[in-house]
Structure formats: structure tokens, C-alpha cells
Amino acid sequence: MNIYLPLIYIFSFFTLIMIFDSLINYFMRESFIGMKYRYFVAPGIIIHEYSHALFALLTFHKVSKISLFDPNGGYVLHQKTREPLSQVLISFAPIIGISLSFYLITYLLQPNWLHQVNLHDPNSFLHTLSQTDFTRWQTWLHLYLATSFATCLAPSRQDYKVALSGILILILIIFLLSQTTFGQPITNLIEKNYFLAIFTLGFLSIALLISFLIYSITKLAR
Secondary structure: OOOHHHHHHHHHHHHHHHHHHHHHHHHOOOOOHHHHHHHHHHHHHHHHHHHHHHHHOOOOOOEEEEEEOOOOEEEEEOOOOHHHHHHHHHOOOOOOHHHHHHHHHHHHOOOOOOHHOOOOHHHHHHHHHHHHOOOOOOHHHHHHHHHHHHOOOOOOOOHHHHHHHHHHHHHHHHHHHHOOOOOHHHHHHHHHHHHHHHHHHHHHHHHHHHHHHHHHHHHHOO
């Protein structure tokens, strides 16, 4: 597979999670829940912020403060980095942490999903969901946690802003490597993450649907 196609998939993935995240947050803020919805998605917030903190420590940057439920949103204060690629890892850490959390809770609570969702057929996610046994408590816990994670998946605007230079450098590095013998291994590595991407976008869709229903109920009740 040409290296450009996986890069297009990556760009599309990040674009979609930004759009989904903006819509979910808008619907929840404008509903009867208001800003208190952040307490409902607390598991996702915790993983989001601690992912930032973990990757800051892994890139040798001291963490001075972690705030989860500040009025202006959660945040992590860490030693300023002058390394663009380290900033990319720290800024986009929640995508890694939450995507792995998706996989973990699915493995623990709905292991059959890992075999039923077809990597090459996005519709299989909806088919698997329709075949799920909703009488099991594990199903509802799984959906709650997954929705919470999906709502807190996207990096903030500040994360994108501070990581911009690193993102451009990373794209250049990938492009240059794609012209060498490393091109195919890079493509294979990106392909292996399609499965997590499908799961992530699937649960983002569920979170968006739930937030829209809550928003619609609020508007009809007024």
C-alpha cells in the first residue's frame, strides 16, 4: 500500500474526532445537564489528563500539577519542552491512552466484540452492537465507559497549538522515510492501528448519538 493512503486515513481520523468532540461537547453543554456533564464522563477525563502526565514523565518532563475538574476544564502543568516531537507525544497522549483503554474494557467486558468487528467493514460495528445482549450489566458498564472515553478523546485546541511545529516535523520525517526501505514497515505499523480506529470512531458515534438525544429532549421540554 502506498504511504500516502495511510496518511490520509490518519488525517481523516484526527479531523473526525475533532468534529465529533466539538459536537458532543456542544450538545451536552446546551442540554439540561450543562457543564455538569463533565462529572458524568469522569473516567474519560481521568484517563485523558493522566495520559498527558504519563507521557510528560516518559519524555523526562517534570509534572507539577494535575487538575481534573477545574471550572475551565482539566489540565496538566509540566516542565516546558523545547523538543517538538516530545510535545507531540504529550499533546496527543490521550488518543493513545484512551484508545488502549477502549481495547482493555472491551477485552474485559465484551471480548466477543474483538472477534465480531470486521476491520475491513465499518458496518460490522453496528451489526455487532445490534447483536449485543443488553440484559447483561457488563454491556451497560462497557457502553458507559466507552462513551465516557469517547467524549474525552480529542486533544484540546491548546494541545494542537503547542504541538503544531512537532506535527509538521513528524509529517516531513514520515514522508522522507517513506521514500526509503522503511516505507513499507511504516505503512504496516499504521495499518495495524486501523482496528483501534474503527472501535474509537464507533464509540464516538454512540457518544454523539446519546448527546444529541439528551440535547433534543432538553429542547422539546422547554
